[in-house]
Amino acid sequence: MTAGKTAQALIASAEAHSAHTYHPLPVVVATADGAWMTDVEGRRFLDLLAGYSALNFGHGNRRLIDAAKAQLERVTLTSRAFHHDRFAAFCAELAELCGMELVLPMNTGAEAVETAVKTARKWGYRVKGVPDGRARIVVAAGNFHGRTTTVVSFSTDEEARADFGPYTPGFDVVPYGDLAALRTAVTEDTVAVLLEPIQGEAGVLVPPAGYLPGVRELTRERNVLFVADEIQSGLGRTGRTFACEHEGVVPDVYVLGKALGGGVVPVSAVVSSAEVLGVFRPGEHGSTFGGNPLACAVALEVIAMLRSGEYQRRAAELGDRLHRELGRLADTGRVTAVRGRGLWAGVDIAPEHGTGREVSEKLMDRGVLVKDTHGATIRIAPPLVISEEDLDWGLAQLRGVLGL
Template identity: 60%
Template sequence: MALEPRTERQKAAIEEVETYGAHNYSPLPVVISAAKGVHVTDLDGTTYIDCLSAYSAVNFGHGHPALLAAAEAQLARVTLTSRAFYSEPFGPFVKALAALCGKEMVLPMNTGVEAVETAIKAARKWGYESKGVAEGRAKIIVMEGNFHGRTTTVISFSNDPEARKSYAPYTPGFVQVPFGDADAIEDAIDDDTVAVLFEPIQGEAGVIVPPEGFLTKVREITRRRGVLMIADEIQAGLGRSGATFACDREGVVPDVYILGKALGGGIMPLSAVVADRDVLGLFQPGQHGSTFGGNPLACAIGSAVIELLGSGELQERSRVLGERFRAGLQPLLDAGWATEVRQAGLWLGVDVNPDLGTAKEICYRLMEREVLAKDTHGHTIRFAPPLVITEDQIDQVVAHTITAFEQAATQVR
C-alpha cells in the first residue's frame, strides 16, 4: 500500500525536497507546518497526533511554554560564543546535569552521535592513561542490533547492512556480542577491554527491552573486571522509558551516560557525555571540542529541560500512560494481527504480523486516521508520543491503531 500526498500543495512541497535534498530518509508523505503539544498540523490544516516525538527529541511536547520561554529569553541575549570564552548559561547547565546524573563532570556536544564519538574517545583515553592498556589496543564491547548513529566510526560496529554498505574500510577496536547476554559480555572482556557500550533499551531496533536483571549483571561485571559501563540513553533517557534514565529501571548507575535528543527540548541540538572526573577529567584543552558544543542557547534550554524533570511528574506520566497504551493494544495480539508488543514507559514497539503487510503500510493507514508513527526494520511500528499526552489522546491512538490493523486484516481476507 502506498499513500499519495493529500493535496497538490503538499505534493509540490515534497517534490521540492525529493529533487534538491539527498534521499537519506524515507518520510511519510505529509508536510508539517506547525505543532503544539502532542499535535502537528500539515500545510492544509489537517492535525495529527504525533506518536514519534522526533525519535524522542520532543519528549515534552512541541512548543512547551517553559522551554520556549527559556529559548526566547536567551535568544535575545547571546546565542553563540564558541568555547573560546565562558558563557553565562554554561555553568548552571553542566552543574544541573551533573547533579541529575549523580556525576562530577559534563562534556556538552550537539548531536547524539557526536556524544557517542566523544564517549568512545573518553573510554579509549581512560584505557590508555588510567588502566594502562597498550596504545592502539583498546577494545570496546558493543551489542548486536545496536544503533548509536551513522558516523564512520559508529557504523563500523553496526550490523545493519543499510548503515554499513559502501562505507568501508571500517574502524577497528570493537567486539560485538548478543544484546541481553551478560555472560557473553563477560566472556568477551580481556586485558585490552576498556568499556562496554550499550543502549539500555534498543530503540531503532524496535524498542527491544533486555531481560530483567541484565543491566544489574552488566554493572557487576564491568565493576569487577575494571572496565567502563557506558549507557547510551539518547533515546531511552529523560523520561521516555518511565524513569529519568532507562538504567533507573534496575537501579543501576553506569560509569558514563550519553545523552541527547530530548536534552535540547526539541528546540536545539544538544547532547552530552556525563561521567566522573576520573574519566572526563582526562581531557585537556585542544584534545576534543566543538564550536557549537555547549552554546548559550542550547544550555539555557537544557537547564529548563532538567528543571522539568525535577519533580518526577513526567516520568510517572510516561510509566502510567505507557501501561495504559500497552493494555489497549492487547486486542492486536489476541487477534493475531501483531506478533509482539514491547513497552517501556511511553515507548512501544509493535511487530506486525507479516500476513497483514509491512509496518510502513500500517503507518500509512494510521496517517489516514491522523496518527503519525514510524516503522523500523520492515515489521515494527514505533510509538513514542510526547510525555504530555493525555489519557483520552492515548485512547484515541489505540482505537485508530486497532482500526488500522483491522482494515489491513480485512483486506487480506
C-alpha cells in the same frame, strides 16, 4: 499553505533537491502544538513518534520556547574560547541530575557517542593502562548509536554500514542481552562496554531481567567502563529519568541527547565522574557549538522540568495504559509481539496485516503519525504531555487499521 504550494508539490521539490537519506511518510508539517501537528493543507495529525524522543515535552512547550526566546535576546554563541553565564549552571545541574561529577557538552547524539568512544579509549590508556593502540570496546548486535564513520563501523545493520568502509577497528560485537557472550568478549584490552539500556531503532528491545545488573557487575569486576547510551531511552521516556534505573543500575558514563534540547535546539552530553572525564586536557576534544548559551538555556529548563518528577510519573502512568491496550492487540493475533517501557513501544505487525510501512501509511490516513523499522515493526513514542483521551484515540486508530 507554504507559498501556495500543496503537500504533493513540496514533497516533489524535496525529492528533487535533497539527498535521499530518508524515506519520510508523505506528510508536510507546517505547525505543531503539544502532541498534535498540522500539515500545509490544514490536516491535523496526532504525533506518536515525538521526534524519536527528542520531543518528550511536546511541540512548542511554552517553558522551553520562553527560555529560548529570552536567551535569543541576550547571547546565542561565544564558542568555548570564552566562558558564558549559562554554562556553569548547565554543567552543574546536569551532573547533579545524573548523580555524576563532570559534563562534556556536544550537539548531536552521534557526536556524544563519538565523544564517549574517545573518552573510553583515553581512560583506558591513561587510567587502566592498556597498551597504546590496543583499546577495545564491546558493543551489542542490533545497536543504533548514530551514523558517523566510526559508529557505523560497529553497526550490524547492513543498510547503515554498506559501502562506508574501510571501518574503524577496535570494536567487538556480542548478542544483545547475552551476558555469557559479553563475559567471553571482555579482555584485558577492553576499556568499555557500550550499550543502549533499551534498543530503540532495533524495535524497542528490552533486555532480559538481570542483564543490566549483570553488565554492571562484570564491568566493575574487570575494570571496564559501562557506558549507557540513553539518548532515546533517557530523560523521562520510560517512566524514570534514566532507563537504567528500572534495574537499579548506575553506569560509569551516561550518553545523552535528543530530549535534552527539548526539540528546540540540538543538545547532547557525556556525563561521568572526574576520574573518567578528567582525562581530557585543553585541545584534546571540543566543539564550537557544544554548550552554547542557547543550548544551555533550553537544557537548564529541561533539567528543571525533569526535577519535578511530573514527566516521569506521566510516562509511567500513561505507559501502563499504552501497554495494557497493546497487550490486548497482541491477544487478537493482529500483532505478534509488543515490547517497551513507559511511553515507548515496539509493535510487530502480523505479516497478513501489512508491513510496518503500510500500517504507518494507513495510520497517517487516519490522522496518526508513527514510523516503521525493520520491516514488520512500528514504534510508538508519543510526547509525554499527550492526554489520556488522545492516546486512546490514537490506539483506536491502530485497532481500526488492523481490522478490529
